[in-house]
Amino acid sequence: MSGTPRRRLLAAAAAAALLLPLAACGDDGGSTPTADSTKPVELSFFWWGGDARAKLTEDALKLYTAKHPNVTFKTTWQANQGYFDKLATLTAGNAAPDIFQIDDNYLTEYAARNVTLDLTSYQKSGKLDTAKFPESLWKYGVVDGKLAGVAFGENTQGLVYNKTKLTAANQPLPTTGMSWEQFISWATAAGTAAKVPGTQDPSADYKAFWVWLRQQGKDLYKGKELGFTAQDVTAWFDLWKGARAAAGTTPPADVIREGNATDITKQLVVTGKALTSWVWVNQLPELQKNTKDELGVMAYPGDPKAQWARASMYFSVYRGSDKKDVAVDVINFLANDPEAGKILGTDRGLPSNLDVRTTVEGTVTDKSMKTSIDVENTLGKTFGPSPQVPLKGHSTLRSELIKAAESVQAGKASSAQAAEAFIAAVKTAISK
Incomplete structure (x- = not known):
């Protein structure tokens, strides 16, 4: 990220200020397009990872498009190094992706800056289904009472x-x-x-x-x-x-x-x-x-x-997105659809949805991965409540x-x- 620390701080503050009026539209999506409409929607999607993760993610998104032909994706990905510098730059320019990957090192910071959409209303309405998630896992995405990210993989x-x-x-x-x-x-x-x-x-x-x-x-x-x-x-x-x-x-x-x-x-x-x-x-x-x-x-x-059931990483929705309802539906699909689960496998950790996890486990052939899954599931029976997400x-x-x-x-x-x-x-x- 270029510029002096003071300039970067001012840019971030300006971005946060720009986002405040967006909150008046409500976190429930208002009149934004939906996945079931015929209106074309292109979502931007940003994550870190390697070539293998890129292929798996893009294949899962293609499956979503096959079921929702009006929705397409503009995908961007890169290695972990430099990822959060890039995300900070996009955020400071009020141009964050509609959906982005994040981890517990930064979730609190981005939630505090009003970058992440509060997903609580979607969860309560069932549009974002976390019923099959371990409770401590989805709660590890809550920051100051707001669901800032959907746990996309369990680890410990x-x-x-x-x-x-x-x-x-x-x-x-x-x-x-x-x-x-x-x-x-x-x-x-x-x-x-x-x-x-x-x-x-x-x-x-x-x-x-x-x-x-x-x-x-x-x-x-x-x-x-x-x-x-x-x-x-x-x-x-x-x-x-x-x-x-x-x-x-x-x-x-x-x-x-x-x-x-x-x-x-x-x-x-x-x-x-x-x-x-x-x-x-x-x-x-x-x-x-x-x-x-x-x-x-x-x-x-x-x-x-x-x-505890730690979120290996999360998917969050940009609060300033004008396509937030569709973005939430995509995350819900990636987390809960069995076909999507088979495609994504264990690349981001064990699937958060326990039913999907069981399905994915049946496809795993690697001995050490099977051991990891067995240990994670065994420990899951004794997991305590999740801690709060780390501070900035x-x-x-x-x-x-x-x-x-x-x-x-x-x-x-x-x-x-x-x-x-x-x-x-x-x-x-x-x-x-």
């Missing part, structure tokens, strides 16, 4: 472990329900026996920290504030400082830093530098592609009820946690010092 946190190396070392596999202390003890014994560190140190991983917090009765966010204190962060860092002190439990700081890279191909369970890595359940198939060893996946340590500034929280944890891992700061610096930086980010 997953601890991936190397079954081949553990079996070769005659070590038991980790099990769901282990306490954090039990898991660390397991990692120490397994790592010593296998001569490979038992686990990647997850102190820099916001997913692991988030689950741990929820097991302490807290959360990442509470209203417009953080849901935890510097003391909580200190305790989290100290937990892993103790783990690092035990030989065989975690890799050294430089290798931990390598594992903190977001590239899935660099996860330590794949590179052979740790027996476990902290990822998302649906990343097991991609990890498996990068190693000849057999991998398994389970919940994070502690009470699995702390995990969530990306800063993630990057600052890595920075703070790595300073402790490298011995450059105490747990308490790093925690205080982390809290200060994140509070500044979410208050902007």
Whole structure:
């Protein structure tokens, strides 16, 4: 996104101001065209992903057009990198796509700026059917009481472990329900026996920290504030400082830093530098592609009820669209039509509609994907309520946690010092 930060801020503010009059038309769509009319409608549709996702998405949209010949699509997609810069530019120019893909890092920000259409009235009228969604999944799209996005794929946190190396070392596999202390003890014994560190140190991983917090009765966010204190962060860092002190439990700081890279191909369970890595359940198939060893996946340590049905991503409708009724109908179709579900498969996560999910499961042949689905469905029976969608500034929280944890891992700061610096930086980010 070009221009100075001040110019970008002014552009965003101007865009938000332009959108305010649109709200007077009502979020129910007013006199906008419908999918069942004969009037030609072209919808713009924007998402991130690769070639495979593009083909699947376009094939599903072609199916919609076959059933609604008056509706066609202008599709645009690109890699994840730069996607949100492009979306911000379109929004600032009051030219956002009618339908766009978004994730929980940005949903609150776009909802707060009145970019996303409140879908609540569509949901209540049945025009947007979420009856077959896990309740905690669709609720993870609610921001300040408004349904800002439709969850388009379910996911949850997953601890991936190397079954081949553990079996070769005659070590038991980790099990769901282990306490954090039990898991660390397991990692120490397994790592010593296998001569490979038992686990990647997850102190820099916001997913692991988030689950741990929820097991302490807290959360990442509470209203417009953080849901935890510097003391909580200190305790989290100290937990892993103790783990690092035990030989065989975690890799050294430089290798931990390598594992903190977001590239899935660099996860330590794949590179052979740790027996476990902290990822998302649906990343097991991609990890498996990068190693000849057999991998398994389970919940994070502690009470699995702390995990929830996380929306891997959402589809939102632009509040300024003059074709919002049709846009909502398209999203409803993509989420709930069995034929569309078969086309889209599990590319964006497990289908949100449980009936569609069952249909799609029957078409899956990949062993690791079947494992992911089984684990997700098993955990789904114990999922707790979803947390609130992260606040604006969530990306800063993630990057600052890595920075703070790595300073402790490298011995450059105490747990308490790093925690205080982390809290200060994140509070500044979410208050902007």
